[in-house]
Amino acid sequence: xxxxxxxxxxxxxxxxxxxxxxxxxxxxxxxxxxxxxxxxxxxxxxxxxxxxxxxxxxxxxxxxxxxxxxxxxxxxxxxxxxxxxxxxxxxxxxxxxxxxxxxxxxxxxxxxxxxxxxxxxxxxxxxxxxxxxxxxxxxxxxxxxxxxxxxxxxxxxxxxxxxxxxxxxxxxxxxxxxxxxxxxxxxxxxxxxxxxxxxxxxxxxxxxxxxxxxxxxxxxxxxxxxxxxxxxxxxxxxxxxxxxxxxxxxxxxxxxxxxxxxxxxxxxxxxxxxxxxxxxxxxxxxxxxxxxxxxxxxxxxxxxxxxxxxxxxxxxxxxxxxxxxxxxxxxxxxxxxxxxxxxxxxxxxxxxxxxxxxxxxxxxxxxxxxxxxxxxxxxxxxxxxxxxxxxxxxxxxxxxxxxxxxxxxxxxxxxxxxxxxxxxxxxxxxxxxxxxxxxxxxxxxxxxxxxx
Amino acid sequence: xxxxxxxxxxxxxxxxxxxxxxxxxxxxxxxxxxxxxxxxxxxxxxxxxxxxxxxxxxxxxxxxxxxxxxxxxxxxxxxxxxxxxxxxxxxxxxxxxxxxxxxxxxxxxxxxxxxxxxxxxxxxxxxxxxxxxxxxxxxxxxxxxxxxxxxxxxxxxxxxxxxxxxxxxxxxxxxxxxxxxxxxxxxxxxxxxxxxxxxxxxxxxxxxxxxxxxxxxxxxxxxxxxxxxxxxxxxxxxxxxxxxxxxxxxxxxxxxxxxxxxxxxxxxxxxxxxxxxxxxxxxxxxxxxxxxxxxxxxxxxxxxxxxxxxxxxxxxxxxxxxxxxxxxxxxxxxxxxxxxxxxxxxxxxxxxxxxxxxxxxxxxxxxxxxxxxxxxxxxxxxxxxxxxxxxxxxxxxxxxxxxxxxxxxxxxxxxxxxxxxxxxxxxxxxxxxxxxxxxxxxxxxxxxxxxx
Numbered sequence: 001x002x003x004x005x006x007x008x009x010x011x012x013x014x015x016x017x018x019x020x021x022x023x024x025x026x027x028x029x030x031x032x033x034x035x036x037x038x039x040x041x042x043x044x045x046x047x048x049x050x051x052x053x054x055x056x057x058x059x060x061x062x063x064x065x066x067x068x069x070x071x072x073x074x075x076x077x078x079x080x081x082x083x084x085x086x087x088x089x090x091x092x093x094x095x096x097x098x099x100x101x102x103x104x105x106x107x108x109x110x111x112x113x114x115x116x117x118x119x120x121x122x123x124x125x126x127x128x129x130x131x132x133x134x135x136x137x138x139x140x141x142x143x144x145x146x147x148x149x150x151x152x153x154x155x156x157x158x159x160x161x162x163x164x165x166x167x168x169x170x171x172x173x174x175x176x177x178x179x180x181x182x183x184x185x186x187x188x189x190x191x192x193x194x195x196x197x198x199x200x201x202x203x204x205x206x207x208x209x210x211x212x213x214x215x216x217x218x219x220x221x222x223x224x225x226x227x228x229x230x231x232x233x234x235x236x237x238x239x240x241x242x243x244x245x246x247x248x249x250x251x252x253x254x255x256x257x258x259x260x261x262x263x264x265x266x267x268x269x270x271x272x273x274x275x276x277x278x279x280x281x282x283x284x285x286x287x288x289x290x291x292x293x294x295x296x297x298x299x300x301x302x303x304x305x306x307x308x309x310x311x312x313x314x315x316x317x318x319x320x321x322x323x324x325x326x327x328x329x330x331x332x333x334x335x336x337x338x339x340x341x342x343x344x345x346x347x348x349x350x351x352x353x354x355x356x357x358x359x360x361x362x363x364x365x366x367x368x369x370x371x372x373x374x375x376x377x378x379x380x381x382x383x384x385x386x387x388x389x390x391x392x393x394x395x396x397x398x399x400x401x402x403x404x405x406x407x408x409x410x411x412x413x414x415x416x417x418x419x420x421x422x423x424x425x426x427x428x429x430x431x432x433x434x435x436x437x438x439x440x441x442x443x444x445x446x447x448x449x450x451x452x
Numbered sequence: 453x454x455x456x457x458x459x460x461x462x463x464x465x466x467x468x469x470x471x472x473x474x475x476x477x478x479x480x481x482x483x484x485x486x487x488x489x490x491x492x493x494x495x496x497x498x499x500x501x502x503x504x505x506x507x508x509x510x511x512x513x514x515x516x517x518x519x520x521x522x523x524x525x526x527x528x529x530x531x532x533x534x535x536x537x538x539x540x541x542x543x544x545x546x547x548x549x550x551x552x553x554x555x556x557x558x559x560x561x562x563x564x565x566x567x568x569x570x571x572x573x574x575x576x577x578x579x580x581x582x583x584x585x586x587x588x589x590x591x592x593x594x595x596x597x598x599x600x601x602x603x604x605x606x607x608x609x610x611x612x613x614x615x616x617x618x619x620x621x622x623x624x625x626x627x628x629x630x631x632x633x634x635x636x637x638x639x640x641x642x643x644x645x646x647x648x649x650x651x652x653x654x655x656x657x658x659x660x661x662x663x664x665x666x667x668x669x670x671x672x673x674x675x676x677x678x679x680x681x682x683x684x685x686x687x688x689x690x691x692x693x694x695x696x697x698x699x700x701x702x703x704x705x706x707x708x709x710x711x712x713x714x715x716x717x718x719x720x721x722x723x724x725x726x727x728x729x730x731x732x733x734x735x736x737x738x739x740x741x742x743x744x745x746x747x748x749x750x751x752x753x754x755x756x757x758x759x760x761x762x763x764x765x766x767x768x769x770x771x772x773x774x775x776x777x778x779x780x781x782x783x784x785x786x787x788x789x790x791x792x793x794x795x796x797x798x799x800x801x802x803x804x805x806x807x808x809x810x811x812x813x814x815x816x817x818x819x820x821x822x823x824x825x826x827x828x829x830x831x832x833x834x835x836x837x838x839x840x841x842x843x844x845x846x847x848x849x850x851x852x853x854x855x856x857x858x859x860x861x862x863x864x865x866x867x868x869x870x871x872x873x874x875x876x877x878x879x880x881x882x883x884x885x886x887x888x889x890x891x892x893x894x895x896x897x898x899x900x901x902x903x904x
Contacts, residue, residue: 003526
């Protein structure tokens with residue numbers, strides 16, 4: 001039996017899949033916070049190149065991938081699909097488990113799939129510099145790599161607590177040639193406002209987004225780039241699922257269940273949307289489960305409402321499951337999942353009952369990650385362990401019910417630059433955390449005021 | 453054009469190549485330090501399983517790889533061969549550059565190729581636990597992974613300075629289930645002797661080897677395992693070069709020059725020996741260049757003599773290029789290259805003029821590593837940057853001479869767990885270091901006394 005199902009470079013998909021075309025209820029439009037009217041391309045033009053704005057609002061089912069992007073994808077794509085035979089043996093349940101492994105990319109996660117595309121369109125439209133935020137560092141590393149490929153400058157605003165706790169990530173970005181600033185910084189008004197209130201602020205993704213947007217809005221040579229949440233970002237990630245579909249076909253299989261962690265939604269969308277297409281267009285039976293940390297439970301305990309994507313309120317209002325743009329998640333190690341909202345596309349699909357969501361505590365996730373490492377030899381990123389924990393839950397359920405299941409999950413990245421998280425887990429320093437209903441509702445008045 | 457040349461799992465070589473069969477001058481035998489007579493299998497039996505001892509002294513050209521080992525190799529093999537087109541563009545020289553990338557393995561380097569084989573034979577012969585040493589941590593991680601696959605216990609003696617400086621490596625080993633001890637430790641006589649003289653000893657590979665051997669020699673359930681230097685270890689690595697040969701064939705090319713760093717010799721042997729076979733048996737024109745750090749220059753400035761492999765003098769005497777078993781290399785970041793001796797096979801080939809050696813200072817290596825990262829997207833391990841620096845030298849020479857060259861090098865591992873090294877480089881904390889002739893000769897009387 002083959003352990004890996006590999007494809008050739010000629011099998012790299014030539015189109016991104018836009019799920020908007022097949023959704024029964026189209027996503028609601030982003031709104032201008034002042035007028036509460038849908039934002040137009042001209043509102044976004046200071047921040048994004050026009051081609052990405054077009055992709056953001058496109059309803060075309062497929063969008064061609066330029067050759068220049070394909071050439072860079074070839075550096076690591078197609079990524080392998082593994083049969084988790086050793087992990088299956090450990091679980092001893094009636095399940096076949098496959099995982100798509102995105103850790104083979106230059107930055108070690110799925111993020112370069114969109115970083116390369118975004119850098120390409122910026123370069124093509126004459127942009128000199130891209131500003132962005134990063135939490136745990138996966139996105140900042142990916143964009144740093146992509147900018148190096150196209151000769152673009154890259155400024156990364158890195159959440160202060162991660163900047164201090166994950167020095168290796170910062171060095172990786174520097175090695176690719178990027179500038180990295182701890183956020184909140186005194187380079188922006190948004191940062192200075194926060195530092196005035198709290199000089200020792202540990203920062204947050206929401207704050208770092210505000211800083212990067214502010215820089216981009218002020219400098220005509222600089223644009224802004226986001227690593228998740230937006231429609232075009234999720235669409236770029238669909239090459240993962242399209243490859244996986246072909247690989248599953250070669251394996252003679254089709255998943256009953258697809259599992260992926262959800263921070264903003266790009267990893268989940270990447271693996272699941274191309275399979276969901278069959279459910280949306282042909283009624284194919286398929287469960288897609290987004291897994292979030294119990295300490296940041298926007299999908300399972302948040303509200304579907306219009307909210308800002310950032311703390312300062314620079315972004316348009318987006319219709320999404322949210323905990324409020326001022327929500328402060330617990331300080332878990334899965335930094336990529338510590339975001340208050342979910343992408344518009346994933347939120348609408350969840351609202352319509354087309355996908356499911358589960359919240360899991362971090363101790364269960366790390367236990368799953370260690371078991372997986374011993375069996376399969378790959379140390380998963382803390383974010384990725386959330387998907388693995390859910391795989392174990394589904395395997396146990398299949399065993400209890402005595403049903404055969406085929407599970408596919410996206411191993412979105414390795415944890416080699418996050419080993420402090422595992423050390424803390426082994427040292428007993430990690431704890432589970434649940435918010436009370438009162439705590440989760442504290443920021444709701446802010447959100448309610450934003451509704452159209 | 454394809455960026456990567458990939459093989460199928462069915463292309464994984466089914467045999468290891470034993471260069472001893474084709475060497476014009478066979479390697480001299482290892483000697484018992486007391487009798488100065490060749491050691492026999494019974495001398496080594498307390499330390500190694502019999503099958504590995506047989507492989508160590510075999511003169512068969514090929515040795516079959518058991519199916520159980522192939523099944524584990526499939527987790528990451530065949531590894532990709534890349535055309536370094538972006539790096540070529542940067543160098544602007546008349547060279548075609550290919551690199552075999554071993555960083556795709558579970559531990560991020562070529563080391564699992566032999567770790568899996570050694571764990572397999574130990575398991576098969578009823579061993580319960582393997583003790584080993586590790587410097588920078590690549591080898592310890594690889595053996596930890598391999599032991600997890602076979603349900604063996606694994607005790608790793610990690611050089612103290614690396615134990616303190618590279619905490620992520622320790623956690624990786626723990627995650628695979630291994631026990632990691634800082635060396636010198638008070639668990640062995642060898643360790644206690646050193647600590648008595650110097651309670652703050654930073655340790656060395658030679659000391660850590662002594663500790664692991666001592667543990668293995670005393671416990672019938674425990675054997676010892678070495679990650680480089682020995683004949684069977686080098687032989688296991690020849691799957692790298694055998695795959696690369698097939699991949700170069702698919703590319704329609706054959707190398708003029710093969711380059712790899714040399715610490716003990718397994719990485720260099722792995723990529724070069726299957727190609728050297730053509731030179732040894734058909735006279736094919738080929739330069740194979742082993743690259744060492746200028747701060748540990750055994751190949752370029754050491755002596756070809758009998759010497760111990762470890763500090764305490766527990767190993768047999770090996771005929772090799774050495775700086776003396778008490779030599780203390782400068783504290784460079786390429787920990788895997790900080791070893792006083794070179795493998796018997798590589799030493800004999802160098803002595804016979806069949807391979808070449810170059811020494812390079814670390815600043816030139818890191819400069820090469822950063823340039824390579826920006827072009828090719830992979831951050832090389834500090835060890836691997838030595839090979840890249842030599843590739844640049846050869847490219848410049850080809851340009852000066854106006855000759856076309858095809859260069860193949862082994863990118864033996866990624867540097868994601870060594871980012872502190874890059875940080876120190878960017879911070880200007882790294883310096884070049886050369887030993888004077890007097891310093892290099894200080895340990896020679898010790899070696900001279902060991903000659904038969």
